[in-house]
Amino acid sequence: MAITNCPACSKPISDKAQVCPHCSLNMGGASPEDIQRKLSMERFQKLHRIQNQSMMAILIFIVGIYFVFMGDFPDTEKGVLMYNIAVGVAALGFIWYAVNRVRITLAKRS
Structure with a gap:
């Protein structure tokens, strides 16, 4: 074996x-056609998953930006913390989106 x-x-x-x-x-x-069809379907599903993650990253970015600009944060320690969390969420969404765009580009090349 x-x-x-x-x-x-x-x-x-x-x-x-x-x-x-x-x-x-x-x-x-x-047959070789069956194998090629299976590979093509797996590639499509992988790209679809990455695109879904990109959409989730955009949503997280938009929510973070909304709270940064529309949030009425008091001038207290808690308000500063809430503002920093909103900025962090926006940054996380943007970075996640950028990483997913690179992943999509690399997946399309292979």
């Missing part, structure tokens, strides 16, 4: 396995 790589997901599997445990590819009846 040898370990080989699955032709669809490239993860290690047994050469005696009939179905890949990682991607559920039927090893016996998989």
Whole structure:
């Protein structure tokens, strides 16, 4: 029994396995078109997940910016803390969005 790589997901599997445990590819009846179709679908799903994360990052950024500019923070220690949290949330959303844009670019290249 040898370990080989699955032709669809490239993860290690047994050469005696009939179905890949990682991607559920039927090893016996998989044509090159089936493998290409599976790879294309996985790539699409990965891009879709990253785009969803980008939208969530934009939403977090907008909420943070809203509270920075529209929040009526008192001039107390608690108000300064609330303002700093709002700025932190906006910065976190922006950074997360920028990272996801880089991830999308790299995923489209590969």
